[in-house]
Amino acid sequence: MWQELKGLADEAERVDIIDLFKTQGRAEAFSLRFDGMLFDYSKTRLTEITRAALVDLVAARDVAGRRDAMFRGDPINETEGRAVLHTALRNLSGGAIRVAGEDVMPEINATRARMQAFCEDVRTGRFQGAGGAITDIVNIGIGGSHLGPEMTVMALRPYHDGPRCHFVANVDGADISDCLSGLDPTRTLVIVASKTFTTIETMTNAATARAWMARAVADPGAQFAAVSSAVDKTADFGIPPEQVFGFGDYVGGRYSVWGPIGLSLMMAIGAERFTEFLAGAESMDRHFQTAAPLENMPVMLALVGVWHHQVCGHGTRAVLPYDQRLARLPTYLQQLEMESNGKGVTMQGAPLEGPSGPVVWGEPGTNGQHAFYQLIHQGTAVIPCEFMVAAKGHEPDLAHHHQLLVANCLAQSVALMRGRSMDEARALMVEKGLKGAALERQAAHRVFPGNRPSTTLIYDQLTPRRLGQIIALYEHRVFVEGVVLGINSFDQWGVELGKQLAVTLEPILKGERDGARKDASTRQLVAFARGVMT
Numbered sequence: 001m002w003q004e005l006k007g008l009a010d011e012a013e014r015v016d017i018i019d020l021f022k023t024q025g026r027a028e029a030f031s032l033r034f035d036g037m038l039f040d041y042s043k044t045r046l047t048e049i050t051r052a053a054l055v056d057l058v059a060a061r062d063v064a065g066r067r068d069a070m071f072r073g074d075p076i077n078e079t080e081g082r083a084v085l086h087t088a089l090r091n092l093s094g095g096a097i098r099v100a101g102e103d104v105m106p107e108i109n110a111t112r113a114r115m116q117a118f119c120e121d122v123r124t125g126r127f128q129g130a131g132g133a134i135t136d137i138v139n140i141g142i143g144g145s146h147l148g149p150e151m152t153v154m155a156l157r158p159y160h161d162g163p164r165c166h167f168v169a170n171v172d173g174a175d176i177s178d179c180l181s182g183l184d185p186t187r188t189l190v191i192v193a194s195k196t197f198t199t200i201e202t203m204t205n206a207a208t209a210r211a212w213m214a215r216a217v218a219d220p221g222a223q224f225a226a227v228s229s230a231v232d233k234t235a236d237f238g239i240p241p242e243q244v245f246g247f248g249d250y251v252g253g254r255y256s257v258w259g260p261i262g263l264s265l266m267m268a269i270g271a272e273r274f275t276e277f278l279a280g281a282e283s284m285d286r287h288f289q290t291a292a293p294l295e296n297m298p299v300m301l302a303l304v305g306v307w308h309h310q311v312c313g314h315g316t317r318a319v320l321p322y323d324q325r326l327a328r329l330p331t332y333l334q335q336l337e338m339e340s341n342g343k344g345v346t347m348q349g350a351p352l353e354g355p356s357g358p359v360v361w362g363e364p365g366t367n368g369q370h371a372f373y374q375l376i377h378q379g380t381a382v383i384p385c386e387f388m389v390a391a392k393g394h395e396p397d398l399a400h401h402h403q404l405l406v407a408n409c410l411a412q413s414v415a416l417m418r419g420r421s422m423d424e425a426r427a428l429m430v431e432k433g434l435k436g437a438a439l440e441r442q443a444a445h446r447v448f449p450g451n452r453p454s455t456t457l458i459y460d461q462l463t464p465r466r467l468g469q470i471i472a473l474y475e476h477r478v479f480v481e482g483v484v485l486g487i488n489s490f491d492q493w494g495v496e497l498g499k500q501l502a503v504t505l506e507p508i509l510k511g512e513r514d515g516a517r518k519d520a521s522t523r524q525l526v527a528f529a530r531g532v533m534t
């Protein structure tokens with residue numbers, strides 16, 4: 001299968017994307033629509049033949065069977081012996097979902113109802129801090145307990161009508177220090193977000209926040225809430241049980257924004273908008289479950305990804321949202337995609353046949369254009385670009401800004417595809433009055449190789465529903481890519497070793513243990529740090 005695809009990739013080397021548009025209907029045939037979204041992958045080298053070969057992978061790898069097993073609650077996360085049911089958190093209209101025979105929906109719905117009541121109390125001022133109604137919320141969490149809430153709260157800024165939300169993740173004291181300075185502890189609610197409630201960064205920051213609050217508030221625990229799948233561990237913190245919101249271990253950290261980890265988002269936009277966000281994701285779930293591969297947005301997004309990375313060998317992919325409020329989306333997707341599919345072995349523990357998932361990176365446009373796009377256009381590596389943009393902004397008075405934004409987004413994919421030939425560059429230099437060797441030299445710098453692939457996801461407006469759909473789209477894309485590669489997308493053993501070594505290094509840095517058994521480089525770094533610290 002891979003061999004055949006590699007052969008097709010070699011043939012595709014000779015394909016000029018722009019020539020593919022000589023076929024009538026290319027744009028429509030290599031696009032698909034769902035709800036208010038259009039995903040256009042026609043500016044890639046995919047042809048009918050290569051696409052058909054990729055679609056064959058979907059059946060060959062039994063993507064539908066794996067998908068159904070996930071939605072059904074089978075323990076598909078085999079290395080942790082868990083089901084994978086973030087979809088249950090947004091199962092607003094579906095029926096029972098059983099994990100080991102037990103329906104998880106009553107508990108999920110009851111917890112969401114408690115979250116809603118708590119949010120309502122905070123947002124209306126019925127819930128009071130020591131100094132009055134809550135004005136500010138601080139979410140303390142890291143990884144999946146941070147990136148989802150932070151990204152979505154920023155994305156949905158036009159819908160905020162609740163307290164201001166702030167986020168602390170890094171164990172670097174600078175993070176919490178900068179966050180808390182300027183906040184009034186008597187009117188702040190701290191949410192400690194941690195699936196395991198053991199993560200050292202989060203526990204350290206939570207203790208610091210508690211001490212900060214205790215200096216001004218008699219009962220600091222009362223102004224704390226906790227979200228975790230280990231609710232038993234939250235009691236030690238003195239948080240009232242009615243302010244603790246649990247979720248099952250069948251929800252992975254990077255897939256958890258749909259449940260209690262999304263509490264800060266619900267605080268910011270209210271329960272109704274939060275439900276729209278869930279409904280958007282749920283609609284993408286149904287689409288993913290029912291649409292045929294060619295009509296299935298997550299499947300096609302995944303196959304384009306497999307084509308570019310595993311088949312054509314492009315090492316990274318850029319996610320380029322033309323939306324300032326999606327500035328944190330690339331970082332969010334880094335965790336979602338790289339923690340899920342950055343694995344070197346198959347589900348059976350055998351080495352992967354080809355590369356694991358790609359490096360994912362990006363920044364919002366148009367900012368990136370003035371920074372790293374130089375390399376995207378003229379560097380030697382081909383970087384498939386995933387553009388995304390809303391046709392309409394949220395600032396009606398600034399519609400001209402938005403038109404410029406959209407124009408820039410669309411222009412980039414054209415520039416990547418068309419490029420500029422040496423002849424065109426020469427013509428430009430002739431216009432400038434250059435001649436001979438100077439003309440040739442200057443023209444060479446102005447050549448763009450072109451024929452560089454990109455996809456564009458365009459949608460009407462970044463509403464809560466649309467954001468829910470976009471995140472779910474990428475979640476299922478990651479799932480399909482993982483199934484095609486034969487890996488477990490739902491564990492993350494690769495983060496453990498560094499954590500364990502940090503535990504051994506801390507006492508050495510403090511001078512409580514000697515580091516004689518560490519390597520010479522590490523001993524040298526420790527010595528330098530200790531020389532400054534002490």
Ligand SMILES: O=P(O)(O)OC[C@H]1O[C@H](O)[C@H](O)[C@@H](O)[C@@H]1O
Pocket residue numbers: 142143144145193194195196197198199202253254339492495
């Ligand atoms: O939510 P927590 O249990 O505190 O975990 C926070 C994060 O830390 C871990 O190291 C994992 O790599 C992430 O997947 C997780 O989201």
